[in-house]
Structure formats: C-alpha cells, structure tokens
Amino acid sequence: xKKYLFIILFFVTLLVLAQTPTDSAQQQFTLENCxxxxxxxxxxxxxxxxxxxxxxxxxxxxxxxxxxxxxxxSATHAPHSHSEDEFFFVLExxxxxxxxxxxxxxxxxxxxxxxxNSMHGIRNVGDTELKYLVIKKYPKKx
Numbered sequence: 001x002k003k004y005l006f007i008i009l010f011f012v013t014l015l016v017l018a019q020t021p022t023d024s025a026q027q028q029f030t031l032e033n034c035x036x037x038x039x040x041x042x043x044x045x046x047x048x049x050x051x052x053x054x055x056x057x058x059x060x061x062x063x064x065x066x067x068x069x070x071x072x073x074s075a076t077h078a079p080h081s082h083s084e085d086e087f088f089f090v091l092e093x094x095x096x097x098x099x100x101x102x103x104x105x106x107x108x109x110x111x112x113x114x115x116x117n118s119m120h121g122i123r124n125v126g127d128t129e130l131k132y133l134v135i136k137k138y139p140k141k142x
Contacts, residue, residue, distance in 0.1 A: 033059075038067070048074035049129070062138040067091070070130045075123030086120075086136035088112040094126030 036054045043050035049069040057064055070076055070093075079098045088097070090110045096103050097112045098121040105125060106112070114120035124130035 027060075043069075046070075046076055048076055048124075051076075057138050062140055064134070064136050064138065066134050068132055068134055070124040072124055072127050072129070075121065077121070079119045079121030081117050081119050083116055084136055084138060085116045086114045086134060088114070088122050089133040089135070091131040091133065093124055093128050093130030093132075095130055095132060096123050096125040098122070 038052055043052045049071050051066050051068045053066045055065040090106060090108050092108055094107050096105050100119050
C-alpha cells in the first residue's frame with residue numbers, strides 16, 4: 001500500500017502543478033484536507049466493483065483523482081467519449097485499453113491518456129481485480 005501512496009501523491013502533485021491557480025487561491029489548505037487515505041468503509045459501490053475518491057470535484061476547481069476497482073473480466077462502462085481528457089494509471093491487474101477502436105493490454109504501472117472527444121475505455125481482462133487511478137478535470141460549473 002505504501003507504493004500506492006507514493007504514486008497517488010505523485011499524480012496529485014501533477015494535478016496541482018499542471019494548473020494555473022484559480023479559486024483555489026482563496027481556499028485554506030491544511031495537512032488535514034490535503035491528505036486523503038484510502039478507507040474501504042468509504043468506497044462507492046459500482047456494478048462491477050467500487051470507486052474511491054481521493055480528490056473529488058469540489059476540492060479543486062473540478063480536478064479529480066479516484067481509484068476504481070473492477071472484478072475479473074468486467075468493465076465499469078462501455079467505451080465512451082467526453083469533452084475532457086483524462087488519464088488512467090494501472091495499480092494492479094491486467095487492463096485492456098481501448099482508444100478509437102484500437103485495443104492493447106497492459107498491467108501494473110502502465111498509463112493511458114485519453115484525448116478529448118476520443119472513444120476510450122478500460123476493462124479488466126485478467127483473473128484478478130483491476131485497480132487503477134483516474135485523473136480528470138471536470139468542467140467548471142457556472
């Protein structure tokens with residue numbers, strides 16, 4: 001689990017550094033609200049496993065970090081598209097990545113960038129749980 005904490009902190013750092021400060025300049029950041037530890041009692045169940053939000057849409061102007069878990073031979077949803085880009089990072093298991101009709105498989109420590117408006121998806125093609133991070137910035141609500 002410690003290796004995951006390093007990976008998560010790395011990606012959170014990327015999220016913070018990659019953006020120009022906006023409303024977050026007025027937000028009070030403390031150690032208590034800047035560190036999120038995985039808690040199996042606070043996962044959100046899905047049809048094929050669960051998700052856990054380390055950083056939700058409300059914390060930093062729509063930037064998010066969540067971990068998803070999919071049971072063997074399942075997917076959280078079919079390939080889809082949206083206007084935001086996003087990243088996947090595999091922590092455990094074997095994933096099949098789909099991008100605009102092409103597929104490839106990858107295992108732990110592989111990343112997958114999904115450009116805006118691309119048809120993309122991820123599914124578990126292995127015999128063990130697939131755990132992966134999803135990094136995305138949702139549009140700002142007006």
